[in-house]
Amino acid sequence: MEYTFSDRIAALQPSAIREILKATADPEIVPFAAGNPAPDAFPVDAVREITADIMANDPITALQYGVTEGYEPLKKTITAYMKKKHNVGRDFDSIVITSGAQQIMDLATKVLVNEGDTVICEAPSFIGSLNCFRAYNAVLAGVPVEADGMDTEKLEEVLKTAKNARFIYTIPNFQNPSGATMSLEKRKEVYRLAKKYGVLILEDNPYGDLRVSGEYIPPIKSFDEDGIVIYAGSFSKILSPGMRVGYVIAPAELMAKMTVGKQTSDVHTTMLCQMIVERWMNNYDFEGHIQKICDIYRKKLDLMCSLLDSELGDFVTYNKPEGGLFIWCRLPEKVDMMDFCRKAVEQKVAVVPGSAFMVDESAKTDCFRINFSTPTDEKIVEGMKRLSKAADFYR
Amino acid sequence: MEYTFSDRIAALQPSAIREILKATADPEIVPFAAGNPAPDAFPVDAVREITADIMANDPITALQYGVTEGYEPLKKTITAYMKKKHNVGRDFDSIVITSGAQQIMDLATKVLVNEGDTVICEAPSFIGSLNCFRAYNAVLAGVPVEADGMDTEKLEEVLKTAKNARFIYTIPNFQNPSGATMSLEKRKEVYRLAKKYGVLILEDNPYGDLRVSGEYIPPIKSFDEDGIVIYAGSFSKILSPGMRVGYVIAPAELMAKMTVGKQTSDVHTTMLCQMIVERWMNNYDFEGHIQKICDIYRKKLDLMCSLLDSELGDFVTYNKPEGGLFIWCRLPEKVDMMDFCRKAVEQKVAVVPGSAFMVDESAKTDCFRINFSTPTDEKIVEGMKRLSKAADFYR
Numbered sequence: 013m014e015y016t017f018s019d020r021i022a023a024l025q026p027s028a029i030r031e032i033l034k035a036t037a038d039p040e041i042v043p044f045a046a047g048n049p050a051p052d053a054f055p056v057d058a059v060r061e062i063t064a065d066i067m068a069n070d071p072i073t074a075l076q077y078g079v080t081e082g083y084e085p086l087k088k089t090i091t092a093y094m095k096k097k098h099n100v101g102r103d104f105d106s107i108v109i110t111s112g113a114q115q116i117m118d119l120a121t122k123v124l125v126n127e128g129d130t131v132i133c134e135a136p137s138f139i140g141s142l143n144c145f146r147a148y149n150a151v152l153a154g155v156p157v158e159a160d161g162m163d164t165e166k167l168e169e170v171l172k173t174a175k176n177a178r179f180i181y182t183i184p185n186f187q188n189p190s191g192a193t194m195s196l197e198k199r200k201e202v203y204r205l206a207k208k209y210g211v212l213i214l215e216d217n218p219y220g221d222l223r224v225s226g227e228y229i230p231p232i233k234s235f236d237e238d239g240i241v242i243y244a245g246s247f248s249k250i251l252s253p254g255m256r257v258g259y260v261i262a263p264a265e266l267m268a269k270m271t272v273g274k275q276t277s278d279v280h281t282t283m284l285c286q287m288i289v290e291r292w293m294n295n296y297d298f299e300g301h302i303q304k305i306c307d308i309y310r311k312k313l314d315l316m317c318s319l320l321d322s323e324l325g326d327f328v329t330y331n332k333p334e335g336g337l338f339i340w341c342r343l344p345e346k347v348d349m350m351d352f353c354r355k356a357v358e359q360k361v362a363v364v365p366g367s368a369f370m371v372d373e374s375a376k377t378d379c380f381r382i383n384f385s386t387p388t389d390e391k392i393v394e395g396m397k398r399l400s401k402a403a404d405f406y407r
Numbered sequence: 408m409e410y411t412f413s414d415r416i417a418a419l420q421p422s423a424i425r426e427i428l429k430a431t432a433d434p435e436i437v438p439f440a441a442g443n444p445a446p447d448a449f450p451v452d453a454v455r456e457i458t459a460d461i462m463a464n465d466p467i468t469a470l471q472y473g474v475t476e477g478y479e480p481l482k483k484t485i486t487a488y489m490k491k492k493h494n495v496g497r498d499f500d501s502i503v504i505t506s507g508a509q510q511i512m513d514l515a516t517k518v519l520v521n522e523g524d525t526v527i528c529e530a531p532s533f534i535g536s537l538n539c540f541r542a543y544n545a546v547l548a549g550v551p552v553e554a555d556g557m558d559t560e561k562l563e564e565v566l567k568t569a570k571n572a573r574f575i576y577t578i579p580n581f582q583n584p585s586g587a588t589m590s591l592e593k594r595k596e597v598y599r600l601a602k603k604y605g606v607l608i609l610e611d612n613p614y615g616d617l618r619v620s621g622e623y624i625p626p627i628k629s630f631d632e633d634g635i636v637i638y639a640g641s642f643s644k645i646l647s648p649g650m651r652v653g654y655v656i657a658p659a660e661l662m663a664k665m666t667v668g669k670q671t672s673d674v675h676t677t678m679l680c681q682m683i684v685e686r687w688m689n690n691y692d693f694e695g696h697i698q699k700i701c702d703i704y705r706k707k708l709d710l711m712c713s714l715l716d717s718e719l720g721d722f723v724t725y726n727k728p729e730g731g732l733f734i735w736c737r738l739p740e741k742v743d744m745m746d747f748c749r750k751a752v753e754q755k756v757a758v759v760p761g762s763a764f765m766v767d768e769s770a771k772t773d774c775f776r777i778n779f780s781t782p783t784d785e786k787i788v789e790g791m792k793r794l795s796k797a798a799d800f801y802r
Contacts, residue, residue: 013605013634013635013658015516015632015658015660015661016519017522017664018517018518018519018520018524019516019521020517020521020667021664021667023519024667024671048471048472049471051467051471053468054466054470054471056462056466056467056470059462059466059470060462060463060466063458063459063462063679064458064459064462067451067454067458067459068455071449071453071454071455072446072449073453073649074647074649075449075451075454075646075647075649075650076443076444076446076449076644076647077648077649077650078649078650106735111533111651111673111677112673112674113672114671114672114673115672117671118671118672118673122413122415122416123412123415123416123544124411124412125413126413126414126415127522134528140670140671140674143667143670144671144672145673147517147668149516193482210408226781238408241408248472248702251470252469252470252471253470253471253472253674254469254470254471254472254473254677254678254679255469255470255677255678255679256506256673256674256675256676256677257570263408263410265410266410269416272416272538273416273417273542275538276419276509276512276535276538276539276542277509277510277511277513277539277672277673278506278510278513278651278673279507279535279648279651279671280508280651281651282506282649282650282651282677282680283649283650284649284650284677284679284680285677285679285680320427354453359490370763387413
């Protein structure tokens with residue numbers, strides 16, 4: 013039988029990028045293309061104790077159906093924590109536990125965006141979110157990311173002209189892929205503009221806890237007295253991505269619709285994983301664990317940057333991020349970016365071509381993304397040497 | 408701020424049904440409205456041993472990112488099992504592990520259905536699936552369910568006239584809510600018609616293992632030499648709904664698109680739960696466990712039916728199902744169904760109004776659904792007495 017697909021999914025084609033990423037399954041390849049937490053960043057002993065405790069003392073709750081909104085003790089724990097630590101959440105807000113933060117992008121688009129409506133995105137941005145918006149046939153409007161975050165003048169131009177703009181999607185901390193962190197001034201300006209033009213903000217903060225230098229900057233949601241910010245949080249980078257637990261804090265009226273949307277998507281998030289997160293937050297030194305992870309990633313980031321300078325200082329330029337998992341590298345203008353990425357794979361090191369993150373998929377970019385959390389220190393050293401060999405073809 | 412929602416979600420309104428179901432949170436209410444497995448139907452000891460083993464011997468796999476298609480050993484285990492036991496799966500098919508079977512309805516609709524296309528459904532059918540199709544702005548075309556399954560003459564009429572019919576959604580075994588099981592002849596006829604009209608079949612089989620009487624009938628997917636059947640399987644009713652693990656077996660070309668769709672929905676299904684299911688299938692007597700559950704449910708079904716006959720034999724009519732979790736009861740014509748359901752809640756017993764399952768939401772129905780897996784035997788006895796008291800208002 014010949015199959016006909018929906019317009020929304022037909023548009024999401026496998027690309028040259030995927031072909032490059034496929035090669036990374038080869039274990040001889042140094043994995044700078046991934047975004048996995050380091051294996052030593054998992055609190056294995058804590059999770060082992062917690063699961064044993066749950067299976068001994070409350071197994072039926074873990075195995076039985078739960079409610080769509082999420083496991084009540086976890087909702088309460090996160091609500092209190094986010095209020096205290098980040099001033100996130102007002103009386104008009106509520107919380108829903110999601111199957112990873114990716115599901116928040118899906119649910120927000122599902123309940124807010126009709127086909128042909130506009131979603132305003134940072135350019136470049138996270139491919140998983142961009143493809144999610146595309147899967148609803150949204151029109152993406154890109155706003156360039158500068159060293160201190162979104163270009164807010166361009167943002168206002170887009171807000172003035174975009175057709176049915178429904179929300180502004182931003183990753184303010186250690187943005188994927190650019191590594192940029194939005195300044196406090198720009199956060200306030202983005203909020204002011206969103207309010208002025210009656211457009212919501214979808215604030216995605218998966219990396220916020222992974223700050224390894226510089227000063228804390230409060231989330232946009234912490235200013236939200238008007239009910240215009242949807243805050244997406246995740247445990248993937250601080251506890252475990254394999255558990256798929258995220259949470260969304262947003263005005264209750266929006267959350268009621270997102271709950272209906274989640275009901276038809278996956279009914280509820282796995283109970284066992286929700287219970288593990290709740291007990292981890294309440295009974296373990298999870299703030300201490302975050303500090304431990306930050307120490308691991310600070311060292312890896314410093315190592316990678318010092319090698320970028322010594323091995324590739326003549327070839328790539330970059331802004332050192334203050335946290336997160338990624339470094340965004342710019343090639344000399346004369347170098348064909350896709351060609352360089354292919355050369356890198358030939359040298360057995362995988363990087364992600366910058367085109368993967370373009371809001372306008374046909375836009376040209378001289379950049380590629382590398383990750384420092386997945387490879388071991390030895391692999392980082394080896395990978396940088398291999399990248400330099402790939403650069404030799406253009407030197 | 409005043410929020411504007413997408414057309415797709417604005418159509419899914421809370422209803423009078425929800426108001427009735429809300430009342431069921433009251434612990435004094437006998438829960439005939441639920442669809443939960445009985446607590447003694449969970450293999451708690453097995454899951455306790457398995458989780459301890461995973462956390463001792465393979466914790467990083469459980470905590471790290473997985474691939475979207477699913478945990479490879481689980482895919483292999485289910486593929487071999489479904490081929491051997493049900494003759495499901497051909498060389499052109501592949502498998503993806505999903506976050507419960509609900510996600511299969513979501514992904515199939517996502518990749519196949521444009522807004523305004525038709526999905527053909529059994530009438531009545533499972534509300535979670537109907538709302539899923541509605542959330543993609545699909546047009547639902549209902550085909551009445553008879554005692555031996557879909558009315559296949561009506562099905563052909565619908566196939567002839569429906570605008571862009573994309574798939575036929577069916578629950579052939581112990582259908583929710585009707586309890587009907589589709590005969591072998593009708594399964595073959597539905598397959599023949601689907602092939603003739605070039606329309607796919609989405610075969611949803613969450614209850615298939617819960618047969619308590621009558622003869623096994625092979626799934627429609629077992630005839631599928633043409634690549635036109637998408638088979639949805641679930642562990643919710645035989646192992647645990649809280650884990651949210653399902654699987655879809657369908658032609659590889661369709662699965663590639665569903666994988667792209669899942670990537671933007673939730674990236675992958677929780678690794679820990681996938682690993683628990685795999686070890687349970689391979690290292691435990693899970694067929695023996697299914698037999699044990701069937702014994703539990705056979706007794707509960709028999710108990711409920713004997714009480715339906717003795718307490719309400721003059722008032723409701725029903726066909727005793729050969730398995731599953733539900734009995735579909737018909738009221739005398741003179742009785743207002745919603746009014747009776749409200750009376751039942753007043754008597755502290757909750758049933759689901761049949762209108763919840765209507766394909767055409769404005770269609771009239773004299774039916775309501777009751778469940779025998781959730782309440783204890785004592786509650787079944789008490790609940791039936793209370794239902795009879797509600798009936799007294801009309802006797």
